[in-house]
Amino acid sequence: MPGRSVVVLALALRLLLPSAGQQHREEAERIMTTTPVIDGHNDLPWQLLKRFNNQLGLPEANLLLLNDTHTNIPKLRSGHVGGQFWSVYVPCDTQNKDAVKRTLEQIDVVHRMCELYPDTFACVGDSDGIRQAFQSNKVASLIGVEGGHSIDSSLGVLRTFYRLGVRYMTLTHSCNTPWADNWLVDTGDEPALHHGLSSFGKTVLEEMNRLGMIVDLAHVSVETMKAALNISKAPVIFSHSSAYSLCQHRRNVPDEVLRMVASTGSLVMVNFYNEYVTCRDTATLTDVADHMDHVKKVAGVQSVGFGGDYDGVSRLPTGLEDVSTYPALVAELLARNWTEEELKAALAENLIRVFKKVEEVSTARRSWGHIQHGDMGTHRAQGHIEHGNTQSMGTWGHIEHGDT
Amino acid sequence: MEMKRNTTKLLWLLMFSDIVLFSYEKSLREQAIELMQDARLIDGHNDLVLRLRIFYQNRLSAVNLRELNKTHTNLAKLQAGFVGAQFWSVYVLCSAQNKDAVRLTLEQIDVVKRMCNSYKELEFVTTSQGISDSRRIACLIGIEGGHSIDSSLATLRMYYDLGVRYMSLTHSCNTPWSESSSKGMHNFYPNVNGLTAFGQEVVKEMNRLGMLVDLSHTSDMTAKAALSISKAPVIFSHSSAFSICNHSRNVPNDILQKLKKNKGIIMVTFNADVLACGRKVVNVSTLADHFDHIKKIAGSESIGIGGDYDGVERFPEGLEDVSKYPSLIEELLRRGWNETELKGVLRENFLRVFREVENVRNLSKLMDVGESETLQEVQNSCRLDLRNHQPQKVRSFGFSSVTQPLSLTFVTVSHLILYYES
Numbered sequence: 001m002p003g004r005s006v007v008v009l010a011l012a013l014r015l016l017l018p019s020a021g022q023q024h025r026e027e028a029e030r031i032m033t034t035t036p037v038i039d040g041h042n043d044l045p046w047q048l049l050k051r052f053n054n055q056l057g058l059p060e061a062n063l064l065l066l067n068d069t070h071t072n073i074p075k076l077r078s079g080h081v082g083g084q085f086w087s088v089y090v091p092c093d094t095q096n097k098d099a100v101k102r103t104l105e106q107i108d109v110v111h112r113m114c115e116l117y118p119d120t121f122a123c124v125g126d127s128d129g130i131r132q133a134f135q136s137n138k139v140a141s142l143i144g145v146e147g148g149h150s151i152d153s154s155l156g157v158l159r160t161f162y163r164l165g166v167r168y169m170t171l172t173h174s175c176n177t178p179w180a181d182n183w184l185v186d187t188g189d190e191p192a193l194h195h196g197l198s199s200f201g202k203t204v205l206e207e208m209n210r211l212g213m214i215v216d217l218a219h220v221s222v223e224t225m226k227a228a229l230n231i232s233k234a235p236v237i238f239s240h241s242s243a244y245s246l247c248q249h250r251r252n253v254p255d256e257v258l259r260m261v262a263s264t265g266s267l268v269m270v271n272f273y274n275e276y277v278t279c280r281d282t283a284t285l286t287d288v289a290d291h292m293d294h295v296k297k298v299a300g301v302q303s304v305g306f307g308g309d310y311d312g313v314s315r316l317p318t319g320l321e322d323v324s325t326y327p328a329l330v331a332e333l334l335a336r337n338w339t340e341e342e343l344k345a346a347l348a349e350n351l352i353r354v355f356k357k358v359e360e361v362s363t364a365r366r367s368w369g370h371i372q373h374g375d376m377g378t379h380r381a382q383g384h385i386e387h388g389n390t391q392s393m394g395t396w397g398h399i400e401h402g403d404t
Numbered sequence: 405m406e407m408k409r410n411t412t413k414l415l416w417l418l419m420f421s422d423i424v425l426f427s428y429e430k431s432l433r434e435q436a437i438e439l440m441q442d443a444r445l446i447d448g449h450n451d452l453v454l455r456l457r458i459f460y461q462n463r464l465s466a467v468n469l470r471e472l473n474k475t476h477t478n479l480a481k482l483q484a485g486f487v488g489a490q491f492w493s494v495y496v497l498c499s500a501q502n503k504d505a506v507r508l509t510l511e512q513i514d515v516v517k518r519m520c521n522s523y524k525e526l527e528f529v530t531t532s533q534g535i536s537d538s539r540r541i542a543c544l545i546g547i548e549g550g551h552s553i554d555s556s557l558a559t560l561r562m563y564y565d566l567g568v569r570y571m572s573l574t575h576s577c578n579t580p581w582s583e584s585s586s587k588g589m590h591n592f593y594p595n596v597n598g599l600t601a602f603g604q605e606v607v608k609e610m611n612r613l614g615m616l617v618d619l620s621h622t623s624d625m626t627a628k629a630a631l632s633i634s635k636a637p638v639i640f641s642h643s644s645a646f647s648i649c650n651h652s653r654n655v656p657n658d659i660l661q662k663l664k665k666n667k668g669i670i671m672v673t674f675n676a677d678v679l680a681c682g683r684k685v686v687n688v689s690t691l692a693d694h695f696d697h698i699k700k701i702a703g704s705e706s707i708g709i710g711g712d713y714d715g716v717e718r719f720p721e722g723l724e725d726v727s728k729y730p731s732l733i734e735e736l737l738r739r740g741w742n743e744t745e746l747k748g749v750l751r752e753n754f755l756r757v758f759r760e761v762e763n764v765r766n767l768s769k770l771m772d773v774g775e776s777e778t779l780q781e782v783q784n785s786c787r788l789d790l791r792n793h794q795p796q797k798v799r800s801f802g803f804s805s806v807t808q809p810l811s812l813t814f815v816t817v818s819h820l821i822l823y824y825e826s
Contacts, residue, residue, distance in 0.1 A: 100510065101559055108558035157511065
């Protein structure tokens with residue numbers, strides 16, 4: 001019967017010729033070889049604490065072999081991860097208890113991770129450091145504090161975190177601080193305390209601008225988002241949040257805020273957690289791509305990034321199960337006609353642009369003898385570069401922007 | 405006639421001796437100053453930073469450190485005293501133990517850094533070379549009391565990264581792992597004697613990092629334990645001689661002898677209460693007695709200076725503030741100390757110790773990072789116990805099995821099979 005043979009022939013041809021999907025996949029790998037992904041948020045340090053009490057010397061903590069976390073070194077490599085903000089999250093339950101110390105311990109474990117695996121990780125503290133890590137084929141490793149409760153309302157502690165290499169702070173986790181409201185205020189689960197940022201909260205943000213620490217608005221309430229976007233002199237990020245329009249979860253970013261993201265040159269690094277992607281407990285890779293398309297549509301491709309939240313959540317989409325899967329997502333975006341330029345922007349260039357701008361704002365604010373809040377006017381001379389603490393920082397080699 | 409001649413001779417003799425004596429005193433003072441210009445003092449302990457917190461809440465804009473007159477210390481006086489390097493103590497009160505000691509310590513470290521970056525007379529350094537090279541007043545940081553690390557080796561490491569270069573194992577309170585020389589001032593951990601196992605880990609980690617172990621304020625048992633474990637020379641940043649005044653803050657002869665073997669240093673302190681044991685007259689001579697004694701027991705190479713200015717109230721007559729150090733050097737010259745010994749006391753002995761500590765760090769590269777804990781001793785309500793922690797949102801890990809994407813071939817083949825079978 002002729003009809004049947006045609007079908008068989010068609011099927012055979014499909015078998016023999018490379019599929020469009022495969023082509024996209026190869027293209028994705030090619031692009032990511034020169035422009036790997038900089039991911040905004042990974043909670044491996046939390047897993048190291050929970051599983052191993054930060055004892056990296058234990059044989060079961062070997063990051064080359066670890067196989068029941070989303071993240072390990074072989075997966076980072078095959079996922080073409082070139083930069084990662086490691087979260088030094090400590091639970092909200094530590095607020096008003098030992099949050100500061102616990103945060104120091106998490107910062108310490110990231111430093112030690114870089115020291116123990118110097119062929120894989122390069123702990124860096126600026127945008128130039130990221131580029132250098134790309135050149136030397138290492139994973140540029142940066143640190144993000146997740147939750148203002150970590151600073152215990154102390155600008156001295158905030159400055160200390162900067163000196164220790166922290167380069168973003170998420171203003172809240174899932175609890176209000178004495179100076180900022182979190183997303184649970186929007187669900188009605190918690191009362192609004194500040195309707196955004198208190199006066200001290202604004203001081204914190206200004207100090208972050210002065211230091212050159214990126215302001216992260218994941219986990220905050222909508223009012224806090226708007227307050228920060230209005231006040232901040234530098235662009236901000238959402239290190240791991242998705243689009244509210246597609247999934248009405250209050251961890252996500254509503255369109256009106258996306259428009260402010262666009263006008264400030266800021267960045268939304270899309271979160272992969274099923275609950276934020278589809279508002280259900282299942283999702284697929286294409287659902288995540290929908291979020292990226294949406295942010296691109298409303299805020300422009302310069303506002304899009306990747307913030308997987310790996311090892312910080314329990315349910316991830318089919319096709320994005322662990323950190324080796326970024327190329328599959330990039331392949332999907334290629335299928336949706338994203339250009340190579342656009343992909344490079346989302347993968348890395350947008351984050352680098354934001355980071356550079358944050359550094360510029362910091363340099364400007366220091367050299368203008370800007371009043372240092374909370375501890376008042378020490379009028380600065382030109383912010384010199386202090387290669388501080390390099391003796392102790394081994395692979396760290398960060399530039400400590402002088403008189404912090 | 406003869407008597408008149410003798411009287412004249414006597415008068416001439418008296419005049420001459422007056423002149424000689426007068427020029428002898430002036431020249432000692434001058435000698436002291438010349439010496440100190442050449443070998444500026446490295447002082448082991450100053451609590452100005454605590455005063456800044458108490459008086460000004462760390463608001464540096466509210467104070468001019470050059471002219472400040474509420475304190476023993478200001479920049480003009482430090483220069484007049486020929487201070488070339490100062491360890492600023494970032495002490496926080498023992499009452500903060502098990503509360504917010506870590507935060508408070510970070511804030512004190514922060515104010516030192518801001519202070520040293522704000523005045524051209526000051527320069528923050530973290531190495532022995534940094535001290536040697538500095539043409540300004542080199543600033544370093546010392547933590548005063550192990551309660552500042554909240555029993556966390558990671559916190560100790562972070563302090564090192566921030567530039568802290570010594571830690572006194574205790575202040576006037578026991579920590580869960582070390583015993584203080586002060587008894588009865590605080591109620592913390594009364595059953596701790598000397599150093600616990602964890603305390604030994606702390607000392608080892610300090611050796612590995614290159615942080616000087618400071619034994620001022622520790623009990624004799626703690627000091628002996630540290631001296632026997634430490635692979636690097638240790639210091640007493642501000643203590644004096646027990647033999648001269650038997651105050652618990654001072655160092656007895658047997659420990660001085662161990663210190664000599666250890667090639668460490670005791671930076672003699674000026675606190676009148678520990679120098680004179682209640683005697684009313686406390687002056688430069690009282691202090692110099694401590695120097696002479698320690699030189700006899702442990703050699704001048706074991707001696708340095710740690711004034712404790714702005715950390716205590718009473719100082720010897722003639723040594724009221726940080727501009728007066730030359731008076732001490734003058735007195736030691738008078739007592740026959742030579743230039744080499746005095747340069748040692750002023751800076752060379754400390755630099756030797758610091759360099760050796762740095763050397764031990766460099767040789768420790770292959771040592772394992774300290775990862776021990778001391779969980780049992782430190783449970784209290786200001787600590788989150790993560791072992792029984794239920795997260796607020798579900799952050800627990802539930803990794804579903806990896807689904808293999810169906811290959812196109814498989815789909816095709818199955819279609820084929822189904823098709824032909826129909």
